[in-house]
Amino acid sequence: MPLRAKSAVLSALLLAVLLGIWHLATLPKGGPAQAVDPEYAKLMGLDKPKSDGLPTLAQLGGTIAKQLADPFYDAGSNDKGIGTQVAYSLGRVALGFVLAALVALPLGFAIGLSPLVHGALDPFIQVLKPISPLAWMPLALYTIKDSAVSSIFVIFICSVWPMLINTAHGVASVRRDWLNVARTLEAGTARTAFQVILPAAAPTILTGMRISMGIAWLVIVAAEMLVGNLGIGYFVWNEWNNLSLANVIFAILVIGVVGMVLDFLFGLAQRAVAWVE
Amino acid sequence: MSAPFLQVRGLTRRFAPGATPVFEGVGFSIERGEFVCVIGHSGCGKTTILNILAGLDAASAGEVVMDGREVSGPSLDRGVVFQGHALMPWLTVRGNIAFAVKSRWPDWPRARVDAHCQKYIDLVRLAGNEGKKPSELSGGMKQRVGIARAFAIQPKMLLLDEPFGALDALTRGAIQEELTAICAETRQTVFMITHDVDEAILLADKIMLMTNGPRARIAEVVVNTLPRSRTRHDVHHHPHYYRIRNHLVDFLVHRSRLLQEGRGEEAANEEGPRTVMPGLAGDDEAPAPRPALLVQVK
Amino acid sequence: MSLFDNPFDAGSRLACSCGRHASAAEHDAAAPDAEALSGQALQTAVMRALFPRDAERRRFLRAVGANTAMAAIASVFPLGALEAMAQEKGKVEKKALKVGFIPITCATPLIMSAPLGFYEKQGLDVTLVKTAGWALIRDKVMNKEYDASHLLAPMPLAISLGVGSGAMPMNVATIQNSNGQAITLAMKHKDNRDPRKWKGMKFAVPFEFSMHNFLLRYYVAEHGLAPDRDIQLRVVPPPEMVANLRAGNIDGYLGPDPFNQRAVYDQVGFIHLLTKELWDGHPCCSFGVRSEWVKENPNTFAALYRAVLNAAAMAASPGNRSTIANAIAPANYLNQPVPVLEQVLTGKYADGLGNVKNDPDRIGFDPVPWNALGVWILTQMKRWGYLKGDVKYKDIVDQVYLMTDAKKRMKEEGILAPADMPKKIVVMGKAFDAAKPDAYVAGFAIKRA
């Protein structure tokens, strides 16, 4: 059996074990039926089957089927389908990410090309980089005075560092030879930047972008749980409000799948610009 | 007498102010259409000199004048083949050459650029590999792309930094022959660095010998008195061959060190290095060289 | 859009506004003519401006009582608004409004106004924005993202004073609700009901500037525990209270409903006591607006105010509670099971220890922002060190609740000054005199130095 097939079988086995454990853990506990006042039982919701804690596999399956059956429903400003929620989150991530790229790429170029700029900005980057993006949230809300813009700002600030650092690093480590080739050919600044430095540094830059996107997707969920009105993070928070773990687990799966797809897309982009010497 | 095509005077380069210069007072000249090789031990400053000629590096003192104009920066007039091949790995063979061609003639339409590229790809016998990336090429093929790129811009002068350093003997021989053929055909002025004595004898009209660094200088200019139409198969049959070769090897093994230590022969004079013709030593039938330029080896 | 018919429309499934009569006519016949009773006082431009249609005005007056209505109006209208209101049928300056809320039952009037059409009826297009926490609500109000918002009763005072945030003048439009909170304890404490033995236990409250915090502190202090030393207090967002209780991270909380009842429903805790048992009629949440916004949009404010007062009037009547529970349960609003909300709103509930309790006053919707309530809140802020130095209680409250100013204006307009608070403030058997706040604070044995 080829290795890939073996891995696949092992994966399937692991999944089955996991689901099995889940199933056993959520089996209805057939404790001794307590004689309770029927009125009390009704108020406690004990007259109807009710999920207690983790949903059973069947309940989870039902929830997933129901959510996916109508992913774009609209039941008011605070209650929309999972597709709409994901679209809102992706929109925020895209906006913050593009803004970050607009800042990080030119700045990274400047840092990578000029030791002077590098020296001047490095202390700031070193201090700002390790700050948790969510720590910016209160400050952003206070200064920007708009929660939607603030969450985009948080995405911006978390995606800017890997892009900036990787761009600077990629640009700084462009082989001298290539730059010398461009110089001897009297290629202008713009041509050198776009046709030599950019493609040379592109794999490093894209690695930075891929890391950024991963972080941005992690952060948007948290940011929306804090401030977002609509978005996958808001969805989690709203269902958490209702202690509806089935929906929360469903959302977690969606977050995972979307994150994986994003990473995959960046992987493709990375492969497109990769070069081997 | 008209000024030489390239004139270098009093070239000195130190990498830190006050530091011992890597080389000092280097001066030489190259005529139009001449093929000049530089030989010297590793680290003596050959690449640095080439970079200064290319305009990529600036001398601490001295001047370089090419075709009546002082060299102060890189120019399309001087094509460079770098020590590593310096091909851009994300571009194809054609892309690498086209990048140079478009730099030289920005207004050319695509078709013309392609045709021009193709001409030089054919010249280095890489037809059929236009669409390949450098990573798909052998070392020799990469080097040929580098040469095609330098030739394609039709520079007034070609600067080659150990272009065949990384190649096996067979490939090297093949490309060397191609290079001689192309140079002969285009009457190209060439300044080439090499470590290989045989290569120098095969290709060069003049061989400049550098002493060891620091404070390296050009000790001698050896005139290659072998006929121009030489091939690597017959070159060693010529009676001058071993005389020149022995002279060069002797320089590399003994004299370069002694000279650096200040012993042995006299220091470089103001007019630049002396010119020697070891090929003619003890060979009375040889044609007389132009007297003004020559000093016989003792 | 609404799931339910407007209860005030003809042919709706509710027979009358209070829900206790078979028809609107019967309701009208049964109710005393509030307008006639209060005589001249109500023949005012203000009242007419607020409720241009007679029937509507009458219904409102019947629902809340004339004095309450006057006080409510008087306490909230700044100068500009009052003038604008005197002009009949003022056109709303801003139709599309954003109103923030936290998904708890305290916000019932302002939430139900959307599905039950109260906003629409006033010509407003209100988008209710569910918000994740009180700090965020505060920021969004201060950032002018929300036109109006559900706030904890102490928040407008805190914001106006700049305690815990930048200062910004706020007005309290109405108190959203009274009572409606509870102390919930984890099941393991079902035999540990004496607060004197709670030393070292961990409790959660939803926000620092909340009645929850002040009431819990008051409660344990009355039982000899210093809240800053003898117990641990943590700020936990209401939705996370139940999960934290289940995980054993906290021993209990004084939190807003439905999360007390939800803990019972999920069998992780029981209701130790309702806050009503500590202080019957205490305020909890309010409906707040920025002073500046009121000045800019007096007619809109009046319309919004009418909508919420109407809703509060409907919510005040117990017969409507079940309807309201259904209206606010969907995911768009509270996102809670209807049975849980019903128990909170009707007061017939399971306590988690096997008993069914019946307390119709579990939550009330008295819309009046009495100054005395504000003064009590300030005394507690002073008591626990949130306010330092000399506190000018009356001045601050007047500024925020705008009662005195409104009273003066009303006198000029020939309107009778509003009556005093209907119920005296008595917290755990101890009466509070709003005229002597300093003595009240000094009288506590346990406080922060």
Ligand SMILES: Nc1ncnc2c1ncn2[C@@H]1O[C@H](COP(=O)(O)OP(=O)(O)OP(=O)(O)O)[C@@H](O)[C@H]1O
């Ligand atoms: N940028 C630099 N800064 C400091 N020293 C340098 C720099 N570039 C070269 N050197 C020094 O100058 C000397 C000459 O270097 P160069 O590269 O010209 O040698 P080379 O003759 O080309 O050697 P090789 O035959 O190994 O290529 C070396 O000793 C090297 O250490």
Ligand SMILES: [Mg+2]
């Ligand atoms: Mg070199």
